[in-house]
Amino acid sequence: MPAIDDYELMMHGVQAVRRLVEGLACPINGASGIRAQFFPHQVQNVQRILSSTQIRFLIADEVGMGKTVQALMVAHAMRYQSGKIRVKVVVSNSELKSQWIKEFCRIDKEVKESEGVAWIDNGKDSEDFCNVMDESELPPYSRTLDPLSMDLLIVDEPQNLSVDSLRYLSDRAADFPAILLLTATPNFRDLRRFCELLQILEPERMEFCRRQASADGHERQPSDGGDEAVTSGRLRLRDLDTESLQRVFNLFEQLSLEGADEKSLIAESGSTTLSGMPQYQIDRVLFDAKSTYRHVLLSSREDYPQHLPRRKLKxxxxxPTAVETQRMSLARQACHVSEILSHTEQLSLLQRGCLGGQSIATFTRYLTGQDDEKRQAISPMLEFVKKEQADCRLDALVDWLSEFWRKDPTRKAVICAGDDATVRELAEELSWRLPQIGKRGCRVPLKIVMAESNAVGGSDLRGLSGADAEQWRRSAESTVEPYSTGKTQLLVASDEYGQAINLQCSDVLILLFVALAC
Structure with a gap:
């Protein structure tokens, strides 16, 4: 085999360097190395983040528009450029922690779950990892949120964090090398909350404005003893009263516009300096340079009607039948006698009266067994809660589901049934009314999963933390697992499962909690 001369070796090396430089010159190349379908708004947001001199952005897209995918795309691009990356994700509860771990494992084939919940190893190097922590694991903050231990910090739903956690992030925002905030419900109307976000996104500019306001003698420290001025070294942004905070924000806006106003900004867009650029590039340059919201990325489904699926509310x-109308009339009459039924019992009676079936029958028998006054007020309803009576809601549901599955028997549906009695009744009625679904000649059996509250201890995830929350999550996931994995077409769930159902794998969500027109 002939030897390769020095010139050919040099040319191979030059071409290798050229490919490397071309890859680094386009940051979106590294962001595309994940297993996900990209949408235009995701590519646009990631391109804007990676093109910025500092990665400090708030991604405030609507629910279901892939904020997690965008964050992982940014992490991949940073990893592609530097060779390795250390990511920390902060969430408010253990449920979000589990979702993040599963999302990372689903999108990135190199991400492996280690010991179930704590952290994910996505590389051969021990320094190349992604650590997902819920808020209960943060203290002490100086150790878990050490800026030297991470290259990228991702905070999911920062508005749900405690005051102490949010203040720590705000006070030390300048020390973090890169920050991404993800939320579908940003609070821009609350001045204090908005300034805390600006403190995280642009710490140097907000600190300059705070010190400038202090130098002008405007800042005051609220105290019980009076309104005494304090030095800027002792005062933080969170300690300002509303009036002082408004002055700081006004200075921030003036600094963003460089002392100009909106009219002069419009005039600048038509200046000779920018006249050779397309209008969309002029708008982008001025927005990135002088907009107060330049670090906020906000996309909605209406902005991309041709690319994103939109929810259809039907x-x-x-x-109602005459029996159902009479039943609701008696329920309202019983609720008017406030000294007999408690407020909770009144709400439950009206709600179950709308649902009908075994739900109202069981609750009515329960109330009549309490005392003589309740028995006298509720006993007339016993004639209108019998099982053999017609249920217009159930009849309409059966007709709609039959047509829904006639076109495609593999489609999946979730029914939010309310309580366990309704869950069991719906599953029983649908199993014999719709034993098979699909077109005639190619029908398949209907498989139903019941998710009752007793499987998760009769409570939802709200108010649980630590081991209790983890136990709830595992119980709920094991219950709905046949539906999530595609083994069944229908899930009938009680209210407690609202935070455990993945609607991404569902074709329709059916809500039964709509009052009857009677």
Missing amino acids: SMLVE
Whole structure:
């Protein structure tokens, strides 16, 4: 085999360096190395983040528009450029922690779950990892949120964090090398919350404005003893009263516009300096340079109607039978006697009266067994809660589901049934009314999963933390697992499962909690 001369070796090396430089010159190349379908708004947001001199952005897209995918795209691009990256993700509860771990494992084939929940190893180097922590694991903050231990900090739903956690992030925002905030419900109307976000996104500019306001003698420290001025070294942004905070924000806006106003900004867009650029590039340059919201990325489904699926809300008006109308009338009459039923019992009676079926029958028998006054007020309803009586809501549901599955028997549906009695009744009625679904000649059996509250201890995830929250999550996931994995077409769930159902794998969500028109 002939030897390769020095010139050919040099040319191979030059071409290798050229490919490397071309890859680094386009940051979106590294961001595309994940297993996900990209949408235009995701590519646009990631390109804007990676093109910035500092990665400090708030991604405030609507629910379901892939904020997690965008954050992982940014992490991949940073990893592609530097060779390795250390990412920390902060979430408010253990449920979000589990979702992040599963999302990382689903999108990135190199991400492996280690010991179930704590952290994910996505590389051969021990320094190349992603650590997902819920808020209960943060203290002490100086150790878990050490800026030297991370290259990228991702905070999911920062508005749900405690005051102490948010203040720590705000006070030390300048020390973090890169920050991404993810939320679908940003609070821009609350001045204090908005300034805390600006403190995280642009710490140097906000600190300059705070010190400038202090130098002008405007800042005051609220105290019980009076309104005494304090030095800027002792005062932080969170300690300012509303009036002083407004002055700081006004200075921030003036600094962003460089002392100009909106009219002069419009005039600048038509100046000779920028006249050779397309209008969309002029708008982008001025926005990135002088907008107060330049570090906020906000996309909605209406902005991309041709690319994103949109939710369709369909209301079904069901005319009640005479029995159901009389039942609701008696329920309202019983609720008017406030000294007999408690407020909770009144709400439950009206709600179950709308649902009908075994839910109202069981609750009515329970109330009549309490005392003589309740028995006298509730006993007339016993004639209108019998099982053999017609249920217009159930009849309409069966007709709609039959048509829904006639086109495609593999489609999946979730029914939010309310309580366990309704869950069991719906599963029983649908199993014999719709034993098979699909077109005639190619029908398949209907498989139903019941998710009752007793499987998760009769409570939802709210208010749980630590081991209790983890136990709840495992119980709920094991219950709905046949539906999530595609083994069944229908899930009938009680209210407690609202935070455990993945609607991404569902074709339709059916809500039964709509009052009858009676």
